[in-house]
Amino acid sequence: MQRFLKRHLSVTLLCDQSWCEMKTVYSLLKPYLKRKDLQRTEVQIGKEIHLSRELEIQDTVPIDIRTREDAEAIKLLNMLHMIPRLEAGECVREFPVFGVQEGVFVMGVIDELMYNQKGELVLNELKTRKHNSMPSSAQDKVNCFQAGLYKLLFDGLVRGEVKKDHVLNHLKLRSTQVLGARVQAHAKSIGVQVTTFEEMLDALLITVSCSDLPCVDLLQLEYYHQGSSGPIGNRVAPFDEAQLRAELQGYLAYWTGQREPKGVDIEEAWKCRSCLYERTCEWRKNRLQVSDQQTAHASSCS
Numbered sequence: 001m002q003r004f005l006k007r008h009l010s011v012t013l014l015c016d017q018s019w020c021e022m023k024t025v026y027s028l029l030k031p032y033l034k035r036k037d038l039q040r041t042e043v044q045i046g047k048e049i050h051l052s053r054e055l056e057i058q059d060t061v062p063i064d065i066r067t068r069e070d071a072e073a074i075k076l077l078n079m080l081h082m083i084p085r086l087e088a089g090e091c092v093r094e095f096p097v098f099g100v101q102e103g104v105f106v107m108g109v110i111d112e113l114m115y116n117q118k119g120e121l122v123l124n125e126l127k128t129r130k131h132n133s134m135p136s137s138a139q140d141k142v143n144c145f146q147a148g149l150y151k152l153l154f155d156g157l158v159r160g161e162v163k164k165d166h167v168l169n170h171l172k173l174r175s176t177q178v179l180g181a182r183v184q185a186h187a188k189s190i191g192v193q194v195t196t197f198e199e200m201l202d203a204l205l206i207t208v209s210c211s212d213l214p215c216v217d218l219l220q221l222e223y224y225h226q227g228s229s230g231p232i233g234n235r236v237a238p239f240d241e242a243q244l245r246a247e248l249q250g251y252l253a254y255w256t257g258q259r260e261p262k263g264v265d266i267e268e269a270w271k272c273r274s275c276l277y278e279r280t281c282e283w284r285k286n287r288l289q290v291s292d293q294q295t296a297h298a299s300s301c302s
Contacts, residue, residue, distance in 0.1 A: 001104070001255050001256070002257075004028050006255075007170060007171050007172055008098075008104070008106060008107050008170060008171060009104055009105070009106050009107075009252075009255060010106070010107055010108060011106060011107070011109075011146060011150060011153075012108070012146075014106070014145075014149065014251055015142050015143075015145060015146045015149075017251050018141075018142050018145050018247070018251065019138075019142050019271065020264050020271055020275070021251075021254065021261045021262050021263065022261055022262070022263035022264075022277070022281055022282075022283045022284075023275055023276075023277060023281075024261075025261045026276075026277040026280070026281065027277075030277070033276050033277070034276075036276075037276055045128065045226045046226065049126075049128050049224060049226070049229075053093060053111075053112075053126065054093045054094050056093075057090075057091060057092070057093060058092075058093065058094075061186065063182045063183060063186055064180060064182045065180060065182075065183065066180050067177060068171075068173060069173055069174060069179065069197040070179055070180045070183050072167075072171065072173060072197070073179050073183050073187075073197055073200045074183065074186075075096045076096075076200050076201060076203075076204040077183070077186060077187055077192070077200070078094070078095075078096060079095065079096055079204055080187075080190065080192055080203065080207060082095055083207055083208060083211055083213065086113055086213060087211060087212050087213060089115055090114075091112060091113070091114040092112070092113050092114075093111060093112045094109050094110075094111070095109065095110040095112075095113055095154075096108075096109050096110075097109070097110055097153035097154050097157060098153060098157075098162065098167070099152070099153045099156040099161065099162045099166070100162070100166050100170065101152065101153075101248060101252065102248065102252045102256075103252075103256065104255060104256065105166065105170035105171065106149070106153060108149070108150055108153060110123055110125075110150050110154065111124060111125050111126045112124040112125075112126065113154075113216075116218070120217035120218050121213070121214050121215070121216050121217050121218070122216075122217065122218045122219075122220055123147060123150055123154070123216045123218070123219050123220065124220045124221075124222055125143065125146060125147045125150070125219075125220070125222065125237075126222050126224060127143055127221060127222065127223050127224065128223075128224045128225075128226050129223055129224065129225060129226065129232060130226055130227070131225075132225045132227065132228065132232060133232065134223060134232060134233055135223065138268065138271070140221070140235070143221050143237070144219070144221070144237040144238065145244070145247065147219040147221060147237045147239075148219065148237065148239050148241075148244045149244070149248065150216075151215075151216045151219060151239060152241075152244065152245075152248075154215070154216055155215040155216060157208050157209070158208060158209065158211065158213045158214070158215060159209070160205075160209035162205060163205075164198070164201055164205060167201055168198075168201070173197060174197065175196065175197060175198035175201075176196055176197075176198065177196060177197045178195060178196055179194065179196065179197060179200065187200065218236065219236065219237035219238075219239055220234055220235070220236055220237065221234065221235045221236075221237050222234050223235070261283075262283070263281065263283030263284060263287070266287060269284075269287070272284055
């Protein structure tokens with residue numbers, strides 16, 4: 001994290017890492033290629049679909065921000081605005097979550113939270129696909145990991161496990177920073193009277209931990225076809241907390257400097273065919289050399 005000047009990790013980054021760790025590292029070493037990848041048509045269509053879904057139930061309000069504290073305060077205000085709506089049984093979308101996992105601050109945004117007919121709180125993750133079919137088991141595994149990580153973060157918030165110092169110290173934010181006039185005005189419009197970032201953070205943490213919100217009961221993946229703008233299918237994602245935490249601990253070990261990065265195993269080498277960094281990946285080159293040596297050795301022994 002020090003090498004790449006990161007104060008926190010995003011859920012999206014950790015999901016990329018679960019697909020291929022070397023690809024994640026190269027995306028940070030060669031950000032120009034990452035930016036090029038994000039301009040792909042299917043990526044842009046996916047963003048448009050997510051935005052249109054969000055705008056179905058909530059409006060966007062432009063607010064002038066001047067400091068990092070202003071920017072983070074907006075996220076907290078969005079949460080403060082959505083919590084009572086969710087408590088009232090309404091569906092909310094683009095709900096920010098954050099917390100400390102294995103000593104690392106992790107942030108993300110849940111696509112959708114809603115209650116089903118059984119009264120269970122459902123975390124629904126929308127995935128758009130270029131192909132009109134359900135994803136491969138490898139991609140589905142990544143999506144299940146993402147939904148499970150969101151549940152960990154959301155549950156930690158409603159249980160009161162996230163502390164003020166976690167946010168201030170990990171993100172290096174100034175507690176006494178006075179919020180911008182536009183931010184304060186927007187806070188007041190939704191019934192929140194605050195002046196500093198610390199007051200905003202206190203308001204959010206007290207509200208979420210004292211709310212009637214339960215922990216997430218059910219994880220659901222919703223697959224949507226980009227071409228026809230129609231649904232492909234839904235899948236209930238399994239949740240095994242012990243297994244998820246073990247997997248997360250393994251990924252975070254790289255970021256905390258406990259080990260070197262690893263690429264995919266030889267059984268998943270097919271992932272390399274669609275990778276931007278295939279030609280320059282040292283992990284792939286080394287694996288090919290080992291494979292060639294093993295083949296040559298087998299031939300000489302026969």
